[in-house]
Amino acid sequence: MRLLTPKQVNIVDQYIESLGLPVSHLMEQAGRSVFEVVHRYIQEIKGPKGVLFLSGIGNNGGDALVAARLLTEVPEVTPYVVVCGNPEEGSPLFQQQWKVVHTLEDTITIVIDEMMQSNRNLIPSHILQNVSLVVDGVFGTGFHGELPKRIRSMFEQCREWRSYSDTRTCIAIDIPSGVNGLTGSADISSFKADETITLLAPKVGMFFYPARQCVGHMSIGSIGYPFPHHALRKSDHNWPELYWNNADSLNVEPRSPIAHKGTNGHVYIVGGSPGIYGAPILSAEGALRSGAGKVTILSGINELDALRSLSRPEMMICDSSDVEQLDGNSTVVIGPGGGRSNSEKKHLLQWIQSVTGNHMVLDADGLIAIASDLLLLKYRAYELGKDDYIIVLTPHLGEFSVLTGKSIEELNKDPIGYANEFAKEHGVYVVLKGQPTILATPFGKIYLTTRGNPYMGTGGMGDVLAGIIGSMLNQDQNPIDAINIAIYAHSRAGDLALDDCGPGFTPTEVAQRIGRVLRTIEGCNQIQPL
Incomplete structure (x- = not known):
């Protein structure tokens, strides 16, 4: 659903009046x-x-x-x-x-x-x-x-x-x-x-x-x-198109009846470091619960035993240095629990530089790493975009402050404007988490998601969202639909968790409710005819 700013209200009024309608x-x-x-x-x-x-x-x-x-x-x-x-x-x-x-x-x-x-x-x-x-x-x-x-x-x-x-x-x-x-x-x-x-x-x-x-x-x-959509498009004002991302606006592409794990997408998660092994596990959980065909966590050789002890059997755990080539139809989520030491940042930047032929989601420590080299971000978005692959950034306000160099207080004065400006300048999709969550696209369309609740403000919740976004990008959705479905499903699952569990629910409990939300979205329960 389209949203309006006060200035856009005036444009609409003037346009309708110009038609001669009293x-x-x-x-x-x-x-x-x-x-x-x-x-x-x-x-x-x-x-x-x-x-x-x-x-x-x-x-x-x-x-x-x-x-x-x-x-x-x-x-x-x-x-x-x-x-x-x-x-x-x-x-x-x-x-x-x-x-x-x-x-x-x-x-x-x-x-x-x-x-x-x-x-x-x-x-x-x-x-x-x-x-x-x-x-x-x-x-x-x-x-x-x-x-x-x-x-x-x-x-x-x-x-x-x-x-x-x-x-x-x-x-x-x-x-x-x-x-x-x-x-x-x-x-x-x-x-x-x-x-x-x-x-x-x-x-x-x-x-x-x-x-x-x-x-x-x-x-x-x-x-x-x-x-009058066309009236705003024809106006001389360069305001973004604003939309409300709600259940009525969403549609999931039905799956082929002959779909299999190879066609349902492979989500790679690069992360995991001492003390924060749970972050990539939670991203993997989000990806699995939203229908990914395969999920692999890529981490350092010294982290593998700890990750295996925490993981589900459906999650593959691999040494990131042993990976020579990624599967097709995949998304690489870079950053959950990746660490912030110089060597860990360098490792994450190497992954950001190396991904080709896949979508990329930068979350958590991946955002902190790329903040030191925004020219690289812009270049990678341009290179991946040649083949219709995208980069999605999923910052909260603190991380967005690091990316933009603006204080949180300054960002709060105009979060839509800053997210829109950053997305357009760097050619990326920005998911600025908060109330509402803002999705800014590289071409000036903004989507607001108002679901979710304050009890979702806990460590690991964003990791789950990053995994869901990675999963949905592989499932025959156009990028905007994929990201909006992921944001809505995550926030609505948080509301279900509050209803079911009361305050103090965990990110894992949110991930477990993703399927309940997805089945309420049009198209999700359907099977594509051959």
């Missing part, structure tokens, strides 16, 4: 989408049938007024509208809707500025007692900075009202007020919604914390026009 029509459709969600809640409510709309004087407020007007046609429902600002200073679209709503004061209770000021800028308590839903239409996607003091007071009042009963609901239009639609930063008093009806497409900031804590359940509302 923008008032778009607001009418958006308001109807809000009405439909509100009506769904109203039908299930056992308490008061009142609905309170907090309306700004911009277009978001206009959407709220449309929904309030439509609710007047529903029996037994009482709409209330609190206008946050002077209606005469509102946007042209807001003023159009205000003229209509203002004629309905017999059926809509309207509270304007003067009445709010006489009530210490708080919502009159008798109104809150008569409603079961509060709908936020104060600010839209263009908001940034801090909320005005009076709006903060109102939102804090709503939060307190909501806390008294589970039958009370808070709904946001497009994006919760107080949330930055680009960065995900949020005012401490931002409106906290149980559901957000985001219009046309989700806004990218809604996927980052702390904004995600304000969004609640997210539904998509129509504006009466399909997503």
Whole structure:
């Protein structure tokens, strides 16, 4: 699913307006989408049938007024509208809707500025007692900075009202007020919604914390026009294409009925050093659990006995210096537990230099090694790319800081921008792990995965992911699909592990649930016809 930045929202609006479609029509459709969600809640409510709309004087407020007007046609429902600002200073679209709503004061209770000021800028308590839903239409996607003091007071009042009963609901239009639609930063008093009806497409900031804590359940509302992909492609702005990597967007290529271990891909894992033998074992586990035909761990001769004692019987363990040629249809995962001494870095760099005719995944110590020679990374991506093989980097923020030379604090200000820039400059795929996990491609497409949970923040979890990516790259997927499936399967398996085991689950327990996730993805259980 496509995502939008606030600037892209403006481009879309301008494009649709240029077609001659009245923008008032778009607001009418958006308001109807809000009405439909509100009506769904109203039908299930056992308490008061009142609905309170907090309306700004911009277009978001206009959407709220449309929904309030439509609710007047529903029996037994009482709409209330609190206008946050002077209606005469509102946007042209807001003023159009205000003229209509203002004629309905017999059926809509309207509270304007003067009445709010006489009530210490708080919502009159008798109104809150008569409603079961509060709908936020104060600010839209263009908001940034801090909320005005009076709006903060109102939102804090709503939060307190909501806390008294589970039958009370808070709904946001497009994006919760107080949330930055680009960065995900949020005012401490931002409106906290149980559901957000985001219009046309989700806004990218809604996927980052702390904004995600304000969004609640997210539904998509129509504006009466399909997503205009071509309008953004034709724009002069060089923003990346942003997508949400969720279950609906994934598809696994069915396997051939005559598939065998040779066709199902061979994952080689280069790593393992004193004290961190578990890392390559966990990568191997991830690869096996996601369907790799064969898995081989390549390590130093002195490490082999320790690795064999920890490995599963399905894992092959070999001396890395004895390997002369790798199998075809394989991926080399370089770095899990590889070590950071000068000799160990040199060994990992030699592997990075030597891989040909295979995909490559750089993880953990492989990332630290290549950070010292980014020109080599760029060159290897170019050389492998000639034959349609790719390099995938899987850093967390600390490792990405080493790769970019930027502090973690700086990276957190614009993780999408930095990941996008690095991927394009070096011709690689960057999987920046976190919440959300960001996949940046060399050609400016960005994918966000929002599954997973904080209990996955434990040593070895990234090793499992690297193995899954290595496995999926061999299974007849195009690279973007392969990586997105791997990220989704890994994060969703973490959620299953939390459900099954509670906090404190292990990376191994996550790997064991990969199959349960994969079978829910379209195509995975199918067999390709001959």
